[in-house]
Every structure is written in C-alpha cells, then in structure tokens.
Amino acid sequence: MSDDLPAGSAPAPAAPGGPDELRVLAAPRQLAVDEAMFTAPGLPGTFRLQLFTAPGARAVAVATQIGGEEGMGLMNGVERYAGAVWERHCPDQEVPPVWVEWQLWPEGSGREARLRRVVFAGADGYRPCGPRWTAITHEELQDLAGAPVAADRGDGYVPRPAEVEPQLVFGEFAVARLARPRPFREPGCMPAGVRWWRRWARQVLPRRGVRACCWYHGGDWHTVSAMALDVLQRARAQGVEADDVEEFAVAHAAAAGATGWESEALATLFSIADAIQPARETGYINGQHRAQAMLEAGVRRTVVLHHVYET
Template sequence: MPTGYGMIGLMKGSTRYATAAVEAVLCLAAPRQRMVDDHMFRARTATGHESTFRLQLFTAPGTRTVAVATQTAGEGMFLANGAERFAAAVWERHFPADSQPPVWIQRQLRDMTTHFPEVFQLVIFAGVHPYRLSQPGWATITPEQLEDLVGLPVATDRGTGYTPPPAEPEPQVSFEVTAVRRLARPRPFRDRLHALGHPLVAPVGTPGTSPARLPYLLLVPRRGLAPGQRHGTGGPRTRTRRRRERRQHGELRLGARRHGRSGPMADPGACHAVQHRPRNRCR
C-alpha cells in the first residue's frame, strides 16, 4: 500500500481525509490472532523519559500487523503526543524485518485530569522511513470497524497487569546555613507600593493609582548588596559619583587660588566662572 495509505493529496483533519483513511485500512481486514498482549509496554520519548501503555498485536500470515495501544493518565507522554516514536519502537522491537510499520490504532482513557474522548483513533504516518515515522494524521474508527479489521474483539480497558506509577513523595522542608548578607531585605518592596497606591496592590479607586505612574512604581529596588560592596558604603555608582565630586571640588579650589581668591571667603561666582581642564591622571 502506498505511503500514508494513498491519501497524501487529502487535507489532514478534514472529513474526507478521515473517511478515506478508515476505508483504506479496512481493505486490510483479515482474520488475525492476538499474538502479543503486553500490559506494560515501555518506550522512551525524545527527551529520554519513559512512557508505558498496553500493547495488543494482531497478526496473520501475508497480512499487515495491527497494533492497538491503550493508555491512561499518569503513564508519561500521551499517545497523541508520542505516536510517531511509540509506533516506531513497536515496529523496531517486534517486526524489524517488515518494510512497513504496523497499522497503529490508539485509545486514550479518560480520567479526572484529561478530557480526551474514549474512542479508537487510527493514526496515519505520511513520512515512513526505517524505524522512523513522521507527519501523523488521525481518524476515528469505531469498535465494530476495528473488530472487522482484526477478525476478533479488541480489549478496550487498561488490563489487569497495569501497575500504577508510584506516588510522588511529599515535599520536605529543609534548612541551610547561609550568611546574613545573602538574605533579602527584611522589608518587602511591596510596602512602598502600598504606600504609593500601586494599582496592582491597592484597591480600585485608591488615590495615586494613575496609569501614568505605573512605570515609576514598577521600579523594584535592588535587593541585598552588590558584588564587591561592603556594609555602610554606597554601590559602585555612588562611589564613582563621590570621586567625581571631590575631583571637581579640587579643580575649583585650584582655579580660585590662581586668581588670588582662595580660602573660605572666596567668591563662589568667580570660581564657577573659570573654565577648568581635567587633570591628566596618567602622569
């Protein structure tokens, strides 16, 4: 049969596509036997995580194998998300000598956390390479059509051999010794926003919640100390500004002495009227 069951020209997701997919796969109907019923088939996803599902394989001489996968929530990646990788894993593990992958049919069971319809879905792969499938398309197949395809009833439940995954452990509180200087400031920055009437923390109608003030109010103060900063000193920008002020003050005093007006009674206006050049610090 051609790649993708000969439906490459049809648009995926359309009614014609689904109808043609089911009609094409029903042409493979033949009496088969269930050779494999693995209740905990394991396959790895692209991220390396392991997923499980029930795998039923129906085979007959001279016909194509039909694989039915059934999964419930909590078993890893859903069948709909990992159909390409799961079908390729079954193909490589059970039928490595076949030139075509098995007919892949999946069923996702519903629980409290999922809203998938509990129906059988036929998956068609437009891209077929040895143990590598791509471009999946889905079509709903009824239990009666599936029974006609394999020649006997297909189990619809998860199976008695299903082992639920272990429950995740409860989070435990742990403590670690650290320096006090690494801790955040004791006063939350939101206290300042409450005082200024921030619209995100203040009730509607509170004075001072104008959207024009939002850019200013969203400025979050720096927490903790900057790298290389000591207690009781300003940040790097503050120290640079202080050095610049002291340097400017020294240049003003030098200019005043050159004009004979040094000392505490020097005229500030005369000092500011003098143009000064910055001293060369590379001498």
C-alpha cells in the same frame, strides 16, 4: 513511502484513514502480543500494546493508555512508540503497523474513551513521520483487527507510585524566552528550530501570514495568543480552576466569532494535556511545534502551563 499497502493497478487506492481503506486492511488476525507495560527506549511512559498479526497481512497495533498517566502520552510520543513496536515485533514488514490509539479516562472523569487511527505520511528507518489522526469506531476496529480487542488497560498495568501533586498554573510568558525548539514532525517547514538572532528579528518585524504546509502554520498565532491572554485574565478574575480553563476558553472563542482553527489552537494552549510546557532540563515537556510557529511569526507573549510544587 505511503502508509498504505500497495493498492494494485486496477482501482484507485482508498483514501488513507477512510472507511474504504479500513475494509482493505481488514483481515482475520490473531493476538500475537499483549503487553500491559510496553515502553519505548528513552521515553518515560507506558501503554498497553495489543498486536494482531496474520501471514501476508499488515500488523495492527492498538495502543491503550489512561488519560493523566505519568510520562509521555500517546499523541506526543506516537512516532517513537509506533517505531519501537515496528522494530521490536514486526521488523520484516516494509511499513509500520496499522496504528490505533485507545485513550481511556479515569472513572468519574465524565469523559468518554476515544479511538483514533493514526496514518503516517512516511518513515525514516523504523521511525514513522507525519502522523494524521482520524476517528475510528469500535466496530471498525474489531473488523480491522479481525479478533477481539480488549477495552481496558490490562491486568498487568501497574500505576506509578503516587507523587506529590503539583499545582497546575497557566501564566503569561514571553515567547522570545522560550527554549530553542527541536521539531520532529514537520521537517519540511520546521527544519532546525529558530536561532536567537532570528527570533529577535521577528520581534521587531512580526509576520502574520498563513501557510498551507502544516497545521502549525495554518493560522495567526498573534490573534490566538491575544485571545489566550484575555482568557487568562478573565479566568483568574472568575476563579476558574486550571482543569476547567480549556472549556472556558472554547466558550470565549465561540462568543468572539473565532475561526475553527483559532478555536482549536486556543484550546490547545489551555489543555492540561497539550499546553505549551517549558522544562528547565529538556527545553519542553510539550509544545515545541507551536513554539516554533510563534517564534517564526514574532509573537511576543503567549500562555504556557507551569507545574508549581508546594514547599
């Protein structure tokens, strides 16, 4: 199933996520749902849902969240978030709502809000799969929705009570000790995690091949992890705070002549939002797909993010 509506027989279908496709999807809609604390079953986290509908038109969902909120972020939970909206509010439509993420940031953070359209490759029941992110402008969003779209978290937003803040610490970690991943975005090339015997075999006979199946297999994690360990050592020596190591790592990658993929992959390892985070109860807070790619390649050591609570 494609993420596009049937395009008809005359012209070729517009490229998914492109300007032509957005113009095809645009329609005069009305705001049908505005829920400041939308939740998906089994997921910790909320977002503001603005759902725009019109007879005969595909629904448009705008999910708004503030960076650093407690719980699952928009990017990591996109399949289950979009599936919950689809099943709850427009179950009669054959395709999921047109999905737009609006990432806000706290005042004083110095970061600009980010708008991104998510195009799904298909769906299994009410669970979209294969997300791909593309930038969308505020003007394009307004035309797409066909009605005013609010640019805030909503009056009904209630932040979770303040908890003891953990200290964020990046550290070196043996990849073979990571929990067995259970990937959910790339079922074709990541069907069922990496078994224990296979991960140890890869430690003895590592692989460095690049595959075109997905982003996670699109580069050499041996090279990226070696760069990450170097960045970690340099950042500690220079007293770089955890929040600033991502920028420090990107600068290091540029100076080292890293490829675009290597720079992006290195940045994810030092991103507070996207770093690999092992969890005792669930295996991972984040990073299952990168962990699987590293295990398959036989990477020995990499960098992960720990939350350390003072006692």
